[in-house]
Each structure stands twice: as C-alpha cells, then as structure tokens.
Amino acid sequence: MLIKLIITLALLCFSHTATSLDLYVAPSGNDHADGLSLKQTINGLNGPFQTLARAQQAIRELKKTNTFSEPVTVHVQGGIYPLQKTLVFDIRDSGFDGREILWQSENGPAIISGGLILQDCAKGDDNIWACPGSGFELASIKYTNTDRKKGNIPGFELFIDQQPMHLARWPNSDWAHIKLPLDENTKFSSIEKLPSLESDQINTQVHIMSGNDWYDQYIGLESADQSQNKITLSGKTKYPFSSGRRFYLQNIKSELDAPGEWFYDLKTNRILFIPPNNTKPNEIIISTLHSLIAIKGANHISFRGLTFRYCTGIAINADKSSNLLFDHIEISNVGGRAIETKNSSYINISNSHIYNTGEGGILVTGGDRNTLQSGKNLIFNNHIHDFGRVLLTFTAAIEVFGVGSNISHNLVEQGPGTGVFINGNDHLFEKNEVHHVCEQESDCGAIYSGRDWTYRGNVVRYNSIHDLFGYGLKNVNIANDTVVYARPDGVRGVYLDDSVSGFSVIGNLFNNAGVMAIQLGSGRDNIIENNLISTDSYAIWVDNRIAGDELKKHLSQVPYQSHIWLTKYPQLGLPMLNQNWPEGNVIKRNIILSTKPGGFALRYFMPKQSNILANNLVWSTTGQLNVDYHVLDSLPKRSGTSWQEWVAEDVEQDSVYADPCVNITGNQVTFCAQSAAKKIGFESIPSDIGLMK
Structure with missing residues (x-):
C-alpha cells in the first residue's frame, strides 16, 4: 500500500x-x-x-x-x-x-x-534489395566514435518492418575466436579461417571480447591477412588478448549473404540488404x-x-x-x-x-552525495527487454547514480549483460522481476554494485530474481582449433562486488539465480536477511579480497567523516580490523534450498568476529549440503565439508537443517502448514512482485 x-x-x-x-x-x-x-x-x-x-x-x-x-x-x-x-x-x-x-x-x-523512410527499393540477385540514397546526404551522417566504439562504419542504422538489421558480418551467426595473441592489444590469429575481404578492409569493424567474457568493444580493422589467418586492429583493446576469446567482423559488402544483414555502398550511394526471413519488406527506415x-x-x-x-x-x-x-x-x-x-x-x-x-x-543521476540529499527519482512499472543489442556489456536496463532513487515493480528480461547497476546511496530496488539477463556474459550480476565502501543505505528487497544462466568460455584447445562456450557460467543474482558495503538484501526470491544467488565480495556492513534461495549451485558466497587503491580513492572523494555522513552511516566511523576482510555483515533468517546432488551451497571466507550468521534454514533435496569455509580470524579452513561440520565451528548460530516445505510458482511462494520456516521467524515474501497491470 x-x-x-x-x-x-x-x-x-x-x-x-x-x-x-x-x-x-x-x-x-x-x-x-x-x-x-x-x-x-x-x-x-x-x-x-x-x-x-x-x-x-x-x-x-x-x-x-x-x-x-x-x-x-x-x-x-x-x-x-x-x-x-x-x-x-x-x-x-x-x-x-x-x-x-x-x-x-x-x-x-x-x-x-x-528516421527516414526509403523509397523506390528493388529486389536484385540473391534476394539482395537495393534502395537509392539520393536526396538524403547519407555520407554526411557520421558514426560517433567513443571509447568503446571506433571504426569507419555508417553513422545510421537500418530497420525493416521495425526490426533492427545487422551490418553484413562474418561469421553470419555466433562468433569467431582468437587463436593466439601476436602482441598484447592489436594483433592476433584466428581459429576460424578468415574470409577474403578484398577492398572492404578499410571499412571493416571488429566487435571483440579480447580477454574476458564481460567487456566488449568495437575497433576498426587495419588489415586481415588471409594467408596467415592474422588480424591487425587499428587501435588497442582495453584488455590483453587471450586465446579462445570472441570476435566477429562487420560492415563487409562481400559478406552480405544472410537474412537480416545490410550494407551501405558509398560508391553507388545505395543501401543494400537481405530482408529478415527473406520476406518482402513493407517499411524500410534508416535512423538519422x-x-x-x-x-x-x-x-x-x-x-x-x-x-x-x-x-x-x-x-x-x-x-x-x-x-x-x-x-x-x-x-x-x-x-x-x-x-x-x-x-x-x-x-x-x-x-x-x-x-x-x-x-x-x-540511466538516472540525481541527488547530492556530499550532503546525501535525495534526488527523489522514480522508475516504476516499466517493461524493459532486449536491451544492449549493440554494446552487450555495461549497458544495463536500469542504472542509477547519486542518492535516493526508487526503482519498483519493473520487469527486466532478455538482455546480454547486467540487468541493473546501483551506484551511490539510499536507493530502493523493490518488488521488481529480473530474469534471463547476462545471456552473453560471465562474471555478471542481474543486480550489480561494486568497488566502493561508501555506497551505503541501498536496499534490495522483495524482488524475484530467477532463471539466470550466464555464458562463458569453458575450454580452448589451440592444437585442435576447438573452443567451447556454454552456459551456465558466471552469473550472480545479486552481485555485491569488490568490497561494496552497506547494502540490505532482504526478503527476495531467488529461484535458479545463477552460479551464486548472492555474492558478497569482501564487503562490509551488509545485511542479507529473510531471502528464499532455491538453487542447484551456490546460494550465498562470501569471500575476502585485497582492497585496491580505487576503494581508498572513492573513500576520499566523499565527506564520510562529516556529521551528516556519520549520523546516517555510523559504521563508517569505526576502525577496520582488516580492510581486506568482510566485516560487520549480518546473514540471518534466510531459507536455502539446495537441489544439486552433492552440491556446494554455501561458501564463507570471513572472520567470526564482527559478522553474524544466525537463524538460517538450510535443506538439500538430495540429502547432502556442502559448505566451503575459511574462518579468517581463527584459521579453520575446509572445502566441501558437511553442514554439520560447519555448524560445529560455532560460527553459525541457531540455524536449522530442515525441510522448508515450500512451493515456488512464478513469483509466488507458499509454505505448507508444517513448514520449518516458522522456526526461524521467516516473514512472508510479498505476492505483488513485478509489473502492476
């Protein structure tokens, strides 16, 4: 209400x-x-x-x-x-x-x-249609080069019957793969046999994930040597090349050979395309x-x-x-x-x-982080899907900066990368549904924040996060020229990365929400409470990692020792026992339902002192629930031990191993009358999650 x-x-x-x-x-x-x-x-x-x-x-x-x-x-x-x-x-x-x-x-x-509507288009050989560009001055529409998008391609896009087209590319679908780096950032060989580009090289653009599965960029092509199967880029990649990583080439006239592809022929001032599904186009529009x-x-x-x-x-x-x-x-x-x-x-x-x-x-930015004055911005009841079709990563459906945004009742789905980025303070992310994001990315979060001790007061509550699979490199064999990418891989439901702190993750429903439903990457003063997690992988993962200079830089950029900040976030004024350890965190009253045979459901690399783990309910449908742990301040360390052995370390207090007797249907949760959830005081998850009709 x-x-x-x-x-x-x-x-x-x-x-x-x-x-x-x-x-x-x-x-x-x-x-x-x-x-x-x-x-x-x-x-x-x-x-x-x-x-x-x-x-x-x-x-x-x-x-x-x-x-x-x-x-x-x-x-x-x-x-x-x-x-x-x-x-x-x-x-x-x-x-x-x-x-x-x-x-x-x-x-x-x-x-x-x-957009401009193209007229007088005609079908030619191989179902390639041609539209004259006369009167439009198409050559004057320049491509906007940015840090992540560089190249000599048209400055406009083509849409057929409201469907976005793709520049003529090689290969037609999926990706090609780096075989060997020939230097760090500009030259590499290809596992797949390169096409003959003839005179197209100067205008060819390379879309590449050079060294990982979580950062893509576009760079111009300097040359492609087909005899040596070697590519030289016209600029440097952000990350060094690594064997097996993905790329493809686009804006190649000689590769215009598949439905949904197009090419602007500057010499003849014509737009060439093959319609989607090889069907006759009704509306042909270019964005200008x-x-x-x-x-x-x-x-x-x-x-x-x-x-x-x-x-x-x-x-x-x-x-x-x-x-x-x-x-x-x-x-x-x-x-x-x-x-x-x-x-x-x-x-x-x-x-x-x-x-x-x-x-x-x-993307919304508002409020004043120095004074913690709220921007009072509201993102409510929106359906966002199929976002990030050009840049796949770091282009979230919703991204907030500053102070005090309210993001509620949205549906975010079908995206190649992160669903939601939360940056700043006192944002509320409530009663949203997020699923099938990170579809082309690994080391990715459906909801992500990271790398700042001062991002405090953010609340993620009463959301449904489900069906996350990720996608990443599994194996590369250079000798046999084989690469395997697959899912599931590397996606998290809520990803509190690189020591981000002061988040409250409360009352959420995680159902098959990636390889880790919640990851706490050495953060401080976070609350993980009253969540229901059903997973065939890790439910909660807490680790320790080295606090880099970026964290200290961000700390110095806000007046965290001022009266306003310390009144609102008093924990920021307390000394750190070890800046590389997760401290001051509370993990309590969560229900963890593991469905993986012999699966690892929990990983706790954290000190006992200052953290609270209590009153959680855990259960395995296969009869075995394993825990990885390292109690940092007293040194016990085990891999794949039983729940009972973990409890014996006396870090987790008053938690219960029992059947929660729960049914999850979509965003709805029901417990049977005899459910053990009552033993931990678990509070019901609201039923009005997601879009409001």
Whole structure:
C-alpha cells in the first residue's frame, strides 16, 4: 500500500486542474493555424498545428506575452511526427508548480521518429534489395566514435518492418575466436579461417571480447591477412588478448549473404540488404538523428502516451532538470539508451515499454552525495527487454547514480549483460522481476554494485530474481582449433562486488539465480536477511579480497567523516580490523534450498568476529549440503565439508537443517502448514512482485 500511495502522490504532482489551455497537433494540421482545436477551417487559420516544434513555439509565445497563467496540455494526435532535428526543451519550455505542461498522445499512437523512410527499393540477385540514397546526404551522417566504439562504419542504422538489421558480418551467426595473441592489444590469429575481404578492409569493424567474457568493444580493422589467418586492429583493446576469446567482423559488402544483414555502398550511394526471413519488406527506415528529445534545465514537463523510435544515440536525455514525467511511453529501435537523465531530481519514468535499444534502458543521476540529499527519482512499472543489442556489456536496463532513487515493480528480461547497476546511496530496488539477463556474459550480476565502501543505505528487497544462466568460455584447445562456450557460467543474482558495503538484501526470491544467488565480495556492513534461495549451485558466497587503491580513492572523494555522513552511516566511523576482510555483515533468517546432488551451497571466507550468521534454514533435496569455509580470524579452513561440520565451528548460530516445505510458482511462494520456516521467524515474501497491470 505504501508504494501505491507514493505513486499516486507522484502522479498527482503532474496532474492538471479543470481549467487549462489546450493546444492540438495532428499530422494533417497546419503550422499557420492557431492550434486551438482539432477542427480545421477551410482557410486554415483555425485547427491543429502540424509539428511539435510549432506547439512548442506557441507555449514560448505565451510566456513572452505574460499570458501563461494556467496549465497547458498539448494533445498530440495519432500518427507519425518525423523530426528534422532534435527537439530541445530549455527554461523557455518549463512549466511551474500548478502550471505544468503536458504533451499527451491521443487517438492512436503518436510516433516521434528520427528516421527516414526509403523509397523506390528493388529486389536484385540473391534476394539482395537495393534502395537509392539520393536526396538524403547519407555520407554526411557520421558514426560517433567513443571509447568503446571506433571504426569507419555508417553513422545510421537500418530497420525493416521495425526490426533492427545487422551490418553484413562474418561469421553470419555466433562468433569467431582468437587463436593466439601476436602482441598484447592489436594483433592476433584466428581459429576460424578468415574470409577474403578484398577492398572492404578499410571499412571493416571488429566487435571483440579480447580477454574476458564481460567487456566488449568495437575497433576498426587495419588489415586481415588471409594467408596467415592474422588480424591487425587499428587501435588497442582495453584488455590483453587471450586465446579462445570472441570476435566477429562487420560492415563487409562481400559478406552480405544472410537474412537480416545490410550494407551501405558509398560508391553507388545505395543501401543494400537481405530482408529478415527473406520476406518482402513493407517499411524500410534508416535512423538519422542522434537524439530525439533533449531537455536542458527545464522543469514541470510531462510526456504521456508518446512513442519514440529511430535515433542513433540516446532517445531522450535530460540534464539539470526537475519534475519531469514520462508515463506510458514506448521507446524502441534506438542506437543508445532509451532515457538518460543527469543531475536531475523528481524524475518519474513509469508504466513504459522499452526494447531494442543499443546501449541499455534507463540511466538516472540525481541527488547530492556530499550532503546525501535525495534526488527523489522514480522508475516504476516499466517493461524493459532486449536491451544492449549493440554494446552487450555495461549497458544495463536500469542504472542509477547519486542518492535516493526508487526503482519498483519493473520487469527486466532478455538482455546480454547486467540487468541493473546501483551506484551511490539510499536507493530502493523493490518488488521488481529480473530474469534471463547476462545471456552473453560471465562474471555478471542481474543486480550489480561494486568497488566502493561508501555506497551505503541501498536496499534490495522483495524482488524475484530467477532463471539466470550466464555464458562463458569453458575450454580452448589451440592444437585442435576447438573452443567451447556454454552456459551456465558466471552469473550472480545479486552481485555485491569488490568490497561494496552497506547494502540490505532482504526478503527476495531467488529461484535458479545463477552460479551464486548472492555474492558478497569482501564487503562490509551488509545485511542479507529473510531471502528464499532455491538453487542447484551456490546460494550465498562470501569471500575476502585485497582492497585496491580505487576503494581508498572513492573513500576520499566523499565527506564520510562529516556529521551528516556519520549520523546516517555510523559504521563508517569505526576502525577496520582488516580492510581486506568482510566485516560487520549480518546473514540471518534466510531459507536455502539446495537441489544439486552433492552440491556446494554455501561458501564463507570471513572472520567470526564482527559478522553474524544466525537463524538460517538450510535443506538439500538430495540429502547432502556442502559448505566451503575459511574462518579468517581463527584459521579453520575446509572445502566441501558437511553442514554439520560447519555448524560445529560455532560460527553459525541457531540455524536449522530442515525441510522448508515450500512451493515456488512464478513469483509466488507458499509454505505448507508444517513448514520449518516458522522456526526461524521467516516473514512472508510479498505476492505483488513485478509489473502492476
């Protein structure tokens, strides 16, 4: 009930009174009209505007003439609104408390598009279609090079019937693999036989995971020697090459040979493609704008029911703004993130659908970490899936920085990398469902935070995290030119990495949530309580690791010894007995159900002093539950010992080995009447997890 009250109050902040000014926009409208009604007159002076920019101008004129005295609703009629340039909102477009400005879709989807429709396309040999680029100046649309994306490829993307196409590539599916590094970061040989690239090399781009399964990047190709099966990159990879790691080549005209591939032929100014499923295309669109909406220092603006499609970068970005509402919007087929708001407060992103994004879903930054003032940002009831189709890793569905974001009732699924990144303080991640993420990544977390002792006050509670499998290198045999990648591999449900501290992980449901449902990587002052974990691998993994300079640097960047910080996080003022040990953690009242025969369910590498392990309920459906442990301050160390031997070390207090008698169906949990869960005081997990209809 509390979260419903919060949402209701948040939406009321953006609501309009009965008296308001109504403006109208329709694709069939006229920018010379007055915009005050839907009905058009013959002379064209009355009726809707045709463009969003004209409606924006009308609102600015109200302010110039001091007639902005009431809320304004812009009624955007169903249809397509192609943008010639990014629609920029600034202080001139702001509303005020009680005089908000609402842009609202009506009578069908209102689609705000940064795309161009290609015409006069014709089918040629091998089912390769060609579309002339005349009149579009396609060569002037430049690819934006970044730290992770470099190369000489087109600056736009192609979509057929709203489906993103892939640049013509080798191999057509899956990946090729590094055989041997020929230097550290620029040259390597390939296990698979390289294709003949002929004159395509200068424009070829390499997508590569050079040294691990958790960081991908794009780099230009300098040369490909087919006779020696050797590749030289035009720039350095972030991580050194390692045998067996993945790569593929793209933007190769001679490799245009599979459904769903395309190529821009600069010499003939034609776009070539093979339609998905080899079917006749109906709608052929290229994305040309970098961004659709940019909000710079504007406040009290709402966007409701609008659809945003086709841009090469971030669809909507806002900076230094407040009281913005994005409700029931749809964002798809964009090259970057869907929404990025920085240095902003009272941002509400709710009830929206985000998919087919190139570099993630929603990023929100707000609040002040020095003063711990909350940004009061809300991410509520959104469905985010198929994100990270360009950059696979470090492009989460939801990412928060700063202080005090509320992320609740979202569904995150079907992503190649991490589902959620939590950075900063006092964020609440509650009643969300996360599954089938980290699908192309190892050493990955469905929910991840790491590398900071000062990320305190974050709460992860009442979420359902399930069906995580990961993907990683299992075996490479250079002599036989064989590589094996497989799942499951390396994914965690909640990944508290590299000494991150002060998290509360409470009341969550973990069902087959990776190789570790919860990993605590030497963090401090974390609470892991009242979680239900059903797994065929590790339920909880606690380890000790060396605290690097990065942790100490982050500690010095915030006033952690100030009165504000020590009042809120008094443990930060206490001395560390050993900065490399997990200290001050509480692991209690959790139910751990192991389903793996002879499986290792728990790993505790931690000191007895200062940590609390108590009142947990453990059970193995196969009759054997094993524990790895190293009691760091008294030296006992065992691998694969029984639960009984672990309890005898007297580290774990008042815990129970008994059948919890529990049934898990989707996000619902039920216990039988005689369940041993009562013995540890286990509290019920809420039933309203996930999307709210």
